Amino acid sequence: MRLTDFWERMEHQLGATYADSWARDYVIEGLGGRTVHQALAAGEDTKVVWRAVADALRLPPSQR
Secondary structure, three states: OOHHHHHHHHHHHHOHHHHHHHHHHOOEHHHOOEOHHHHHHOOOOHHHHHHHHHHHHOOOHHHO
16 A cells, blocks of 8 residues: 555545544554554554554444
8 A cells, every 4th residue: 555545544534634643643552552653654564554543443344
């Protein structure tokens, strides 16, 4: 998944402004206790990060 696609999905789920704030502040256990921004900065694959976000947000399968 391209990074632009990842952020489009984030904005679709959380809204443009809140998506970035949530990604900076919300610590996700599935990312090793890191935020989205920390995981991406560390080189984590966007698909892995998206799966962790989808789990944290409890998204239905149709939105994953």
